Amino acid sequence: GPKDAAGGSGGESSGKPGAAGAPQKGGTLTVLNNEPQNDFDPARLYTSGGGNVPSLVFRTLTTRNREDGPAGAKVVPDLATDLGKPNADATEWTYTLKDGLKYEDGSPITTADIKYGIERSFAAELSGGAPYLRDWLVGGETYEGPYKDGGKGLDSIVVPDAKTIVFKLRKPEGEFPFLATQTQFAPVPKAKDTGVKYEEHPVSSGPYKVVKNTGDGETLLLERNENWDPKTDEERKAYPDRIDVRSGLDAAVINQRLSTSSGPDAAAVTTDTNLGPAELAQIGDNKELASRVGTGHFGYINYLAFNPKVAPFDNPKVRQAISYAINRTSVVNAAGGSALAEPATTFLPEREAFGYTAYDHFPAGKTGNPAKAKEILKEAGYPDGLTVTLTHSNAQNRQTGPETATAVQQALAAAGITVKLEGLEANAFNERRWDAKNTPGFFLSRWGADWPSGGPFLAPIYDGRQIVTNGSNYNHAQLNDPAVNAEIDEIAKLTDLAAAGKRWGALDKKIGEQALAVPLFHPVYKRLVGKDVKNVVISDWTGVLDISQVAVK
Amino acid sequence: MTDYLVDVTGLAVDFPVGAPGSYVRAVDGISFTLEPGRALGIVGESGSGKSTVAAALLGLHRGTGARLAGTVRVGGTDVAAATPAELRALRGGTAAMVFQDPLSSLDPYHAVGDQIAEVYRVHTTASRRAARARAVEVLDRVGIPDAARRSRARPHEFSGGMRQRALIAMALACRPRLLIADEPTTALDVTVQAQILDLLHGLREEHGLGLLLVTHDVGVAAESVDALLVMKDGRAVERGPVGEVLTTPAAPYTRALLAAVPRIPAAPAGPPARSPGEGGAPAPQGDGTTPVLEAVGLRKEFGRGKRKVTAVAGVTLSLRPGETLGIVGESGSGKSTLGRMLVGLLPPTAGELRHSGTPTTGIAPGAQMVFQDPASSLNPRRGIGESVADPLRAAGERDEAVIRARVEELLTRVGLEPGHYDRYPHEFSGGQRQRVGIARALAPRPRLIVCDEPVSALDVTTQAQVTALLAELQRELGIALVFIAHDLAVVRQVSDRVAVMRGGLVVEEGPVDEVYGRPAHPYTRQLLDAVPALDPELAARRRSARQEVYA
Amino acid sequence: MILFLLKRLGGALLVLLALSAVVYALFYVAPGDPARLACGERCNPVQIAQVRTQLGLDDPVAVQYLHFLQGVLAGRDYSGGAGLVLHCDAPCLGFSYQNDRQVTELLLDRLPATFSLALGALVIWLVVGVGTGLLSAVRRGGITERVLTVLTLAATGTPVFILGLLLLMAVCAYLRWLPFPTYVPFGEDPEQWAWNLLLPWATLGFFESAKYARLTRSSTLETLAEDHIRTFRAYGVGERRIVTRHAVRGALGPVIALSAVDFGSMIGGAVLTESLFGVPGLGKTLIDGVRVVDLPVVVGVVLTIGTAVILAGAVADLLHALADRRVALT
Amino acid sequence: MSTFLDRPASAPGAPAPAAGAGPRVRRWLRGRPSALAATAVLALLVLLALAAPLLAHLTGQDPNAYHDDLVDSARGGVPLGSFGGISADHWLGVEPGTGRDLFTRLLYGARISLLVAVGATALQVAVGVAAGITAALGSRALGRLIGGATDVMIALPMLVLAIALTAVVPPDFPRPLLLVLVIGVLDWGGTARLVRAQTLALRGLDFVEAARLSGNSRLRIARRELLPSLAAPVITLAALKVPTNMVIEASLSFLGVGVKPPTPSWGQMLSSAQTWFRADPAYVLLPAGLLFVTVLAFTVLGDGIRTALDPREGSRLRIGTAKERSA
Numbered sequence A: 001g002p003k004d005a006a007g008g009s010g011g012e013s014s015g016k017p018g019a020a021g022a023p024q025k026g027g028t029l030t031v032l033n034n035e036p037q038n039d040f041d042p043a044r045l046y047t048s049g050g051g052n053v054p055s056l057v058f059r060t061l062t063t064r065n066r067e068d069g070p071a072g073a074k075v076v077p078d079l080a081t082d083l084g085k086p087n088a089d090a091t092e093w094t095y096t097l098k099d100g101l102k103y104e105d106g107s108p109i110t111t112a113d114i115k116y117g118i119e120r121s122f123a124a125e126l127s128g129g130a131p132y133l134r135d136w137l138v139g140g141e142t143y144e145g146p147y148k149d150g151g152k153g154l155d156s157i158v159v160p161d162a163k164t165i166v167f168k169l170r171k172p173e174g175e176f177p178f179l180a181t182q183t184q185f186a187p188v189p190k191a192k193d194t195g196v197k198y199e200e201h202p203v204s205s206g207p208y209k210v211v212k213n214t215g216d217g218e219t220l221l222l223e224r225n226e227n228w229d230p231k232t233d234e235e236r237k238a239y240p241d242r243i244d245v246r247s248g249l250d251a252a253v254i255n256q257r258l259s260t261s262s263g264p265d266a267a268a269v270t271t272d273t274n275l276g277p278a279e280l281a282q283i284g285d286n287k288e289l290a291s292r293v294g295t296g297h298f299g300y301i302n303y304l305a306f307n308p309k310v311a312p313f314d315n316p317k318v319r320q321a322i323s324y325a326i327n328r329t330s331v332v333n334a335a336g337g338s339a340l341a342e343p344a345t346t347f348l349p350e351r352e353a354f355g356y357t358a359y360d361h362f363p364a365g366k367t368g369n370p371a372k373a374k375e376i377l378k379e380a381g382y383p384d385g386l387t388v389t390l391t392h393s394n395a396q397n398r399q400t401g402p403e404t405a406t407a408v409q410q411a412l413a414a415a416g417i418t419v420k421l422e423g424l425e426a427n428a429f430n431e432r433r434w435d436a437k438n439t440p441g442f443f444l445s446r447w448g449a450d451w452p453s454g455g456p457f458l459a460p461i462y463d464g465r466q467i468v469t470n471g472s473n474y475n476h477a478q479l480n481d482p483a484v485n486a487e488i489d490e491i492a493k494l495t496d497l498a499a500a501g502k503r504w505g506a507l508d509k510k511i512g513e514q515a516l517a518v519p520l521f522h523p524v525y526k527r528l529v530g531k532d533v534k535n536v537v538i539s540d541w542t543g544v545l546d547i548s549q550v551a552v553k
Numbered sequence B: 001m002t003d004y005l006v007d008v009t010g011l012a013v014d015f016p017v018g019a020p021g022s023y024v025r026a027v028d029g030i031s032f033t034l035e036p037g038r039a040l041g042i043v044g045e046s047g048s049g050k051s052t053v054a055a056a057l058l059g060l061h062r063g064t065g066a067r068l069a070g071t072v073r074v075g076g077t078d079v080a081a082a083t084p085a086e087l088r089a090l091r092g093g094t095a096a097m098v099f100q101d102p103l104s105s106l107d108p109y110h111a112v113g114d115q116i117a118e119v120y121r122v123h124t125t126a127s128r129r130a131a132r133a134r135a136v137e138v139l140d141r142v143g144i145p146d147a148a149r150r151s152r153a154r155p156h157e158f159s160g161g162m163r164q165r166a167l168i169a170m171a172l173a174c175r176p177r178l179l180i181a182d183e184p185t186t187a188l189d190v191t192v193q194a195q196i197l198d199l200l201h202g203l204r205e206e207h208g209l210g211l212l213l214v215t216h217d218v219g220v221a222a223e224s225v226d227a228l229l230v231m232k233d234g235r236a237v238e239r240g241p242v243g244e245v246l247t248t249p250a251a252p253y254t255r256a257l258l259a260a261v262p263r264i265p266a267a268p269a270g271p272p273a274r275s276p277g278e279g280g281a282p283a284p285q286g287d288g289t290t291p292v293l294e295a296v297g298l299r300k301e302f303g304r305g306k307r308k309v310t311a312v313a314g315v316t317l318s319l320r321p322g323e324t325l326g327i328v329g330e331s332g333s334g335k336s337t338l339g340r341m342l343v344g345l346l347p348p349t350a351g352e353l354r355h356s357g358t359p360t361t362g363i364a365p366g367a368q369m370v371f372q373d374p375a376s377s378l379n380p381r382r383g384i385g386e387s388v389a390d391p392l393r394a395a396g397e398r399d400e401a402v403i404r405a406r407v408e409e410l411l412t413r414v415g416l417e418p419g420h421y422d423r424y425p426h427e428f429s430g431g432q433r434q435r436v437g438i439a440r441a442l443a444p445r446p447r448l449i450v451c452d453e454p455v456s457a458l459d460v461t462t463q464a465q466v467t468a469l470l471a472e473l474q475r476e477l478g479i480a481l482v483f484i485a486h487d488l489a490v491v492r493q494v495s496d497r498v499a500v501m502r503g504g505l506v507v508e509e510g511p512v513d514e515v516y517g518r519p520a521h522p523y524t525r526q527l528l529d530a531v532p533a534l535d536p537e538l539a540a541r542r543r544s545a546r547q548e549v550y551a
Numbered sequence C: 001m002i003l004f005l006l007k008r009l010g011g012a013l014l015v016l017l018a019l020s021a022v023v024y025a026l027f028y029v030a031p032g033d034p035a036r037l038a039c040g041e042r043c044n045p046v047q048i049a050q051v052r053t054q055l056g057l058d059d060p061v062a063v064q065y066l067h068f069l070q071g072v073l074a075g076r077d078y079s080g081g082a083g084l085v086l087h088c089d090a091p092c093l094g095f096s097y098q099n100d101r102q103v104t105e106l107l108l109d110r111l112p113a114t115f116s117l118a119l120g121a122l123v124i125w126l127v128v129g130v131g132t133g134l135l136s137a138v139r140r141g142g143i144t145e146r147v148l149t150v151l152t153l154a155a156t157g158t159p160v161f162i163l164g165l166l167l168l169m170a171v172c173a174y175l176r177w178l179p180f181p182t183y184v185p186f187g188e189d190p191e192q193w194a195w196n197l198l199l200p201w202a203t204l205g206f207f208e209s210a211k212y213a214r215l216t217r218s219s220t221l222e223t224l225a226e227d228h229i230r231t232f233r234a235y236g237v238g239e240r241r242i243v244t245r246h247a248v249r250g251a252l253g254p255v256i257a258l259s260a261v262d263f264g265s266m267i268g269g270a271v272l273t274e275s276l277f278g279v280p281g282l283g284k285t286l287i288d289g290v291r292v293v294d295l296p297v298v299v300g301v302v303l304t305i306g307t308a309v310i311l312a313g314a315v316a317d318l319l320h321a322l323a324d325r326r327v328a329l330t
Numbered sequence D: 001m002s003t004f005l006d007r008p009a010s011a012p013g014a015p016a017p018a019a020g021a022g023p024r025v026r027r028w029l030r031g032r033p034s035a036l037a038a039t040a041v042l043a044l045l046v047l048l049a050l051a052a053p054l055l056a057h058l059t060g061q062d063p064n065a066y067h068d069d070l071v072d073s074a075r076g077g078v079p080l081g082s083f084g085g086i087s088a089d090h091w092l093g094v095e096p097g098t099g100r101d102l103f104t105r106l107l108y109g110a111r112i113s114l115l116v117a118v119g120a121t122a123l124q125v126a127v128g129v130a131a132g133i134t135a136a137l138g139s140r141a142l143g144r145l146i147g148g149a150t151d152v153m154i155a156l157p158m159l160v161l162a163i164a165l166t167a168v169v170p171p172d173f174p175r176p177l178l179l180v181l182v183i184g185v186l187d188w189g190g191t192a193r194l195v196r197a198q199t200l201a202l203r204g205l206d207f208v209e210a211a212r213l214s215g216n217s218r219l220r221i222a223r224r225e226l227l228p229s230l231a232a233p234v235i236t237l238a239a240l241k242v243p244t245n246m247v248i249e250a251s252l253s254f255l256g257v258g259v260k261p262p263t264p265s266w267g268q269m270l271s272s273a274q275t276w277f278r279a280d281p282a283y284v285l286l287p288a289g290l291l292f293v294t295v296l297a298f299t300v301l302g303d304g305i306r307t308a309l310d311p312r313e314g315s316r317l318r319i320g321t322a323k324e325r326s327a
């Protein structure tokens, strides 16, 4: 989803980042973050794969496999005994809870609490989560949450007994186990629900409980939840005794503190701040520092989007010419250099889990092919070049921001395309690009996966039925191709994820021929940890350093 | 030689001006001496270097960039060579200075008594308490009633006269041998002035103080000193015992100075300086004509509630064409307020105003004003010709040639050269500027001109020229004049009738000769008595008379 | 005095009213749909509509503004889910879309940090800035003045984010004199509070000191040129005493006045300093509020700044009137 | 509404109508090397800014051209070579990440920075003078109103206004102008207060009364009698405001509301450079140094103009001449 931050896996790097030696229990882990945990309500969180700090407190039916690299892109059971049992056409999923699951107060976790947790995510007061439950569950589109339903609940979630829960879906969804990793699937005891105030002290089902939460999630103190039984949880290691989260810090300060690693900062990590290009350049040949840098990959694409309803982008040749002209070296440099971005020619990230299938329909080489672009432009009827407007954000995020936009501008200039830049304030930019009625013709956009599969990557972008006219629309090209729609439905029926992956890859390659987007790069995340931090695990799911794995002793 | 209290030889002072390296000479080769217990007066027109000399006695020029030459010895100390510590001991200890402007010469943030005590402690080892006691003592000595209580007041709670007394008290605190008073009474009313001068005189007799009195008012000097030094343009033009200099002035400048001093004849029935209807002027019209100006029950209040001030409390007067009405009164008696109401610059709170028979509100047509301060009554950033032309332009005249011709005519009329049209005010002397102000007032051919202290800021010689000009113009053009001044002698010179104001009311009104000759109101008498006389002997007589009155 | 306070109060209320209206108006035109932002980015239209109703954003702005005023005067109720009705007592500044909290509560939460920061900075600029200014006024023309002038100019010409970062790097990373600051509330541990605020104070304080040094210098020189100073010189009072006892009082008028305004607006948060040092103050709250179109928060912060500016102005006037009795309170 | 704020920071006291300001300034300048140097520096800067296209042409560099070959992509895009990639082509090195030529970018940046700072100052002064004169000459209620408006403006955070304005104005509205508007609209209070105080003081002066008596309208009086006398303090204030506005522009750029790319401004360069000061110090030092020198020059000049225009300067410790003020 668009809200996800970033992260990556140490797949290629030789040797694990972080301090050497076997991890041990004890100590305090400090987390230095930029964004405060403003939302700490499982209903409101939109985090892929169970989240970072929240995953220490919330257990869900399933969760991501807490391992390095590609293995980390797998989904594994958490509260449930397995990944769920689908019915024949994958429209009904049944889960059974493990034995001995308890909340922090020692009371047992029941499936009724999981149902209640999901229901309350439908309340307008607790909005913010991903759209899938609403889209997939029978009756989800009209349900307004437990505070307004007169106690009836959502019929499509059935709880035959305290250990079993059944979900009834409107259409086949082979990737339901992925969805069940989201925090909406965390149990919430109805008796403890305090509405919008629940986030001040959410009831823990995980290895840590909230001891202090001040400044609306600015500082958090988590301590061991004695009622969490490690035997029921194969994923979370929970080495430190205490987790001390400090947020609201400037990114430069976070990285500087981690690199200095003095005092408590030696046992510190960050879950939301990457190393920037300057910091990377500064680390340079410093072996000690370099050994503390972890690398992560997240299913994420930055691309140039077209709205083919707007001239001249209705002309496929124009879109192709731009595809040929793009200079990915400049773009990658603008994004922070080759260590922080990988040039992309495909929409899907280069990870097997997404079903990556290589293609490059309009080869531009490393630095663009202006000659070829000019030729195509001539064919398109623009022998003397043309002038277009590129809409971008003013946020200095090195993705949809001015740096990338000017790189594009420079590259296209070589092909005789004059680019006028239209920079918008971050909110205005998002409103424009998500407004189906008023989408700009040519703009910078990006997309991140809600889980490592081609589905949440391609469906919102290219499924014609997901064109939203008075909400947020992500199908920028407003592609409504029956063949594509049908193929998406077909793949969704598959519960064999490997097989599904192959078909997503093929679909990506097929759509790519239409040049509806120019893939630019996939970001790479570099994360620094304090010098005493051990067992750094970064999965390919989100590229996030897994906070449940690190040890400080 | 050493028994001189002050011994100045060949003092010259240069001030740096403008670009570094250029200087202007303010004092040029002054020499004089003063023996203990004697009093020397330094007189001269404004800018002649009097204050500069006074300041040099205390070494106040040190560190300001001024260049000094010659020697100055005060109480045996060579001021130029003194160490900072010696200089500090000299200042206040040996010689104490009383400044001209009592309103701004005290620190507004501290109690008066504390300020005096502070100075005392600089020069003695007295304890805080002893110093306070000394402050009360000297305040009492200079005649501050209830000194112990008033010593805790801050300066703004004192009246002008009281502040001047407080400054004198400060000067007395450390029992200096020399008192330097720089224009100690310029800012005060005649009545208060007389009290302060009497006080200085008394102190001198009592403590045997030497006194150096700096003043531009020859009358003030005549009353208080033994010897006079007359200065002009930084040089001494004459020096000698006061009686000699006043009666048989040697230098032509001194003669001119003395001649220009307006006098009030001592004899009650002296001839009026100028009788109405004299000369070729159109005689004041008879009873049948409409007065140019009539004011009935004019009243002006400022502020509201507790802070309400009644500046003018109901004044009725009328003025016939060609007549001059003098208005005198002490500071704050409402003269300026009345004057501004008469021309319409201030709206009256109550009462009626008629110009040539028509009731007016707002700016009165045909009425103009000449202001007190020539420095601020002309816009420093506009050429004087433009200032004079302003009323013409405002009246809608567009023809540049006509405007220029008229302005040049007016300039010539007031005794300036037409070629001065494009000059700026700072290029003129005070008297010349006042002429420009008069030209401006004449420009719209007014029937009435209100002059608010038009000559108070000028030195006597210039004063005489400006009053003569006004009288002449009035004669020729038949303009009615309201002439406001606190100087009784000046008013007498120019007016047909005179009104005496006090506390916003006219206490006495009548033809000049009557009012000056046979004052009906006691306040008028008091005013007349306080006027300094040029004759030292007369002054001494009057002083003892005053002391009897106050005793 | 009472009249003065009443007049001030009346004026202040009008200013605050105008201020809130201006912010409402600005937000009406600002980009970003608060409902969509509050709902989350992938809300569908139905959800967005629900959230909009929930937040009362489907009313016309004027009506919203009236509701806001109503809340300020009489308090308001909000649905908090789970059958929870959140009552927001008057003066209720509304309910934050993004933080799920009452704005009043949020502001009270953030105010101590900002106040701590501003207070320390105030002390620094009053001590360092004014001290430097006085020193260079007394030592005018000397080498001391020249050195001080260059130093203050250096501080004026350095943007605060550069100054702060340099300080941070120098003191915490290179020299390691101090650990990297993390804000500790005063109530928790006053000593740690001070240590951790040292750098932010220094950054802000020195940045402001430059301005105050210049102001103090020129205003002291001005006072030194006044007549009553001449009196004390002529009585042999030493230069140092003249400056400390007689010039300072008069010179401090403009300094107090400007300090009041600066302190007041600093209550609105020194955004850059706060985010650099992670001080959980109003400035960051404001920036975040602006970015996510959290109107109640923005209005709340702006009103807080307004109140602070006005209060500080009144305090300054009172101080001035106390110091100089000639000044009437109007 | 704060009454004694009426004696503002750099107010040269009571209106001291200096005669012949021009020659005074010139004379003053001649005697003071520091002011002369400041003037020279500023003149040079303006000249360089004006000649930016020419100089860019001479060096053969386009300020917006990317040079991917000049940066080390694997190391965050740090410039290859020493001192931030100084070479015969790139006199001051290149920008990390993009390899854009720093010399030409700094030149072009000077145009924006100077334009915004001077423009904003002009706006502040215009609004401030208008508001100040109106407050002083208008009715009491009007004075109060303007005082209140000043308070509103002080309390309105710049960013709120900046973002709102960014949204209202069409995207092709020139950014420098927008910045000028934002800074100018928010920060006129000081000037207004200064002008109000000065006007109030001037209003009581006799030459204004004389003009009234001659039947001039208020507008005419304001224009012909008051404005010329207000010039000195206002010019002084303006010279001191320019550098402040430069720093504000930098801070706004830092918060992402600055000029539009690829147009450079010093502020925007500084804000993107801030993280580079260890990896590529030259990148930070150049804009910071330039900003510093400019601020220094403006301040020295501003202080200079003030002393030159203040007739009491140079006679600071003048003795025994209370008379000129007692009137």
Ligand SMILES: Nc1ncnc2c1ncn2[C@@H]1O[C@H](COP(=O)(O)OP(=O)(O)OP(=O)(O)O)[C@@H](O)[C@H]1O
Pocket (backbone or CB within 6 Å): B015, B016, B017, B024, B025, B026, B044, B045, B046, B047, B048, B049, B050, B051, B052, B053, B216, D315, D317, D318, D319, D320, D321, D323
């Ligand atoms: N600090 C100074 N710098 C430059 N010129 C000065 C300074 N002080 C005095 N002057 C000039 O020196 C001359 C003598 O000044 P001084 O004040 O001694 O005159 P004065 O006789 O006391 O006049 P007044 O009666 O007006 O007080 C004047 O022309 C004056 O302008």
Ligand SMILES: Nc1ncnc2c1ncn2[C@@H]1O[C@H](COP(=O)(O)OP(=O)(O)OP(=O)(O)O)[C@@H](O)[C@H]1O
Pocket (backbone or CB within 6 Å): B302, B303, B309, B310, B311, B312, B329, B330, B331, B332, B333, B334, B335, B336, B337, B338, B486
């Ligand atoms: N604008 C004003 N506001 C309040 N009080 C005023 C104002 N103008 C004058 N006054 C007061 O009215 C009274 C009369 O003042 P006015 O200026 O008319 O006196 P004056 O006789 O001209 O005195 P002076 O000889 O000192 O010029 C004084 O007490 C003065 O303080």
Ligand SMILES: [Mg+2]
Pocket (backbone or CB within 6 Å): B050, B051, B052, B182, B183, D320, D321
């Ligand atoms: Mg004098």
Ligand SMILES: [Mg+2]
Pocket (backbone or CB within 6 Å): B335, B336, B337
């Ligand atoms: Mg008067």
